[in-house]
Amino acid sequence: MNGGKQTIVFQNKPCVLAGYSIVGPKESMGPLDPYFHKRLRKDDFGQSSYEKAECKLHMSAISGAIIAAGLSPKDIDANIGGDLLNQIITSSFSARELDIPFVGMYSACSTFAQALIVGATLIDGGYIRRAACSTSSHFSTAERQYRYPLELGTQMTPTSQWTVTGAGCTVLGKYGEGSKIYLESATIGKVIDFGISDANNMGAAMAPAAAQTVIQHLEDTGRSVDYYDNIVTGDLGIYGSRLFLELLESEGIHASAKHKDCGEMIYDKKQRCPQGGSGAGCSSVVFNSYFLHQMRSGSIKRMLLIPTGALLSKLSSLQGETIPGIANAVSFCVEE
Amino acid sequence: MLSKTEYLELDKKIAPKSKEGRTLFFAFVVGGVICMIGQGVSDLFKLVIPAADEKLLGEITSTVMIFLGAILTGFGIYDKIGKHAGAGSIVPITGFANSVVSPAMEYRSEGVVFGVMCKMFVIAGPIIVSGVASSILVGLIYWFVGVAA
Numbered sequence: 001m002n003g004g005k006q007t008i009v010f011q012n013k014p015c016v017l018a019g020y021s022i023v024g025p026k027e028s029m030g031p032l033d034p035y036f037h038k039r040l041r042k043d044d045f046g047q048s049s050y051e052k053a054e055c056k057l058h059m060s061a062i063s064g065a066i067i068a069a070g071l072s073p074k075d076i077d078a079n080i081g082g083d084l085l086n087q088i089i090t091s092s093f094s095a096r097e098l099d100i101p102f103v104g105m106y107s108a109c110s111t112f113a114q115a116l117i118v119g120a121t122l123i124d125g126g127y128i129r130r131a132a133c134s135t136s137s138h139f140s141t142a143e144r145q146y147r148y149p150l151e152l153g154t155q156m157t158p159t160s161q162w163t164v165t166g167a168g169c170t171v172l173g174k175y176g177e178g179s180k181i182y183l184e185s186a187t188i189g190k191v192i193d194f195g196i197s198d199a200n201n202m203g204a205a206m207a208p209a210a211a212q213t214v215i216q217h218l219e220d221t222g223r224s225v226d227y228y229d230n231i232v233t234g235d236l237g238i239y240g241s242r243l244f245l246e247l248l249e250s251e252g253i254h255a256s257a258k259h260k261d262c263g264e265m266i267y268d269k270k271q272r273c274p275q276g277g278s279g280a281g282c283s284s285v286v287f288n289s290y291f292l293h294q295m296r297s298g299s300i301k302r303m304l305l306i307p308t309g310a311l312l313s314k315l316s317s318l319q320g321e322t323i324p325g326i327a328n329a330v331s332f333c334v335e336e
Numbered sequence: 337m338l339s340k341t342e343y344l345e346l347d348k349k350i351a352p353k354s355k356e357g358r359t360l361f362f363a364f365v366v367g368g369v370i371c372m373i374g375q376g377v378s379d380l381f382k383l384v385i386p387a388a389d390e391k392l393l394g395e396i397t398s399t400v401m402i403f404l405g406a407i408l409t410g411f412g413i414y415d416k417i418g419k420h421a422g423a424g425s426i427v428p429i430t431g432f433a434n435s436v437v438s439p440a441m442e443y444r445s446e447g448v449v450f451g452v453m454c455k456m457f458v459i460a461g462p463i464i465v466s467g468v469a470s471s472i473l474v475g476l477i478y479w480f481v482g483v484a485a
Binding site for chain 2: 048050051149151152153154156195196204208212239243247250275
């Protein structure tokens with residue numbers, strides 16, 4: 001790759017034109033509430049099924065971001081999106097309603113980074129002008145696909161995480177469209193499996209992938225963690241973050257002062273989500289609300305966003321497979 | 337970076353564990369309360385129908401407890417009890433009702449036949465299968481022993 005072993009360096013500064021986030025009721029009771037663009041009062045969004053509700057969430061995030069950028073759907077060359085449901089039905093069904101060419105993506109909860117990397121690369125190469133990069137997840141649709149019925153009286157294990165109900169969309173465009181926030185480089189992660197097999201311990205399954213991607217990113221770019229104001233992981237959760245930092249420490253990288261985790265940030269400790277949030281929507285709602293706001297206000301000048309994904313299915317877990325993890329990193333800069 | 341074995345050891349060592357004292361206490365209390373309610377129902381029916389024998393009382397009590405478990409599931413209360421009680425609310429017969437009603441509710445969006453009917457026993461199915469299989473086994477043993485005697 002042009003920036004080292006796993007890293008792409010963008011040549012023409014593809015920019016973030018706008019971001020939009022929409023969340024469910026539980027997320028709006030968390031500490032990031034003031035930053036979200038729209039909050040649902042009920043998580044069914046007035047639909048007859050939760051799958052339809054997630055689809056509407058996804059669509060609302062895309063149209064919200066396009067409007068926030070002062071554009072209309074015809075100005076967008078590609079919707080690059082993904083979600084957690086089988087055959088990514090949420091993103092493709094919402095694309096059915098939008099008159100925008102669609103690229104479907106999947107890398108579990110790391111999908112948001114994958115969408116940003118593909119969108120930015122297409123813009124950087126001059127192939128398209130603008131891309132809407134969107135991801136979503138919904139607690140109730142994820143529960144039934146990966147776990148148990150909602151009304152079943154089960155207990156959460158101490159390492160489990162709560163799937164975020166929400167959707168986020170970032171509109172990317174060419175440099176010179178009035179935005180100062182641009183994507184500087186990106187590191188494409190390797191699939192890494194350290195042998196964790198407990199589907200309720202996804203933070204531990206993803207932490208090695210996140211650590212590998214960060215170590216490789218720093219090596220490829222010749223930077224230290226001090227270069228960034230924040231190193232932000234997607235949904236490692238409280239415990240996964242601890243393991244991530246331990247893994248970096250073992251390589252002599254001290255990142256704890258710079259590190260934040262979207263899953264850890266989105267819920268309050270009182271909200272009874274043992275290790276915090278997870279899901280494809282987790283990193284995208286937190287990035288498009290809180291972090292975009294921090295970059296606009298100038299309190300963050302450079303950040304590395306590393307959404308993390310656990311590449312399991314219910315089938316693979318039942319067959320006794322361990323859980324492979326992936327993490328893709330995207331580096332954002334604010335132009336002085 | 338740490339090796340796989342070192343990492344798995346680290347995970348084993350520092351992973352947050354269940355607070356066993358707390359979970360055992362709640363399981364004991366809630367499980368006990370459910371059984372007390374069952375006993376209460378049985379005693380109540382003994383008063384109403386003095387002629388009823390143990391077998392009939394047992395059948396009536398199970399029916400009432402299954403009904404209560406199903407109703408509480410329908411009103412979205414049973415899963416909230418289960419969050420704290422764990423096995424205390426899973427093991428009694430009310431938990432069995434919960435495991436049948438909850439998937440029936442969950443999958444109603446896929447239609448009556450392929451949703452409700454097909455998925456109703458996804459969780460309770462193994463219990464029924466193992467119950468039937470073990471009763472056949474015990475029956476066979478009983479028959480052979482009975483014949484020998």
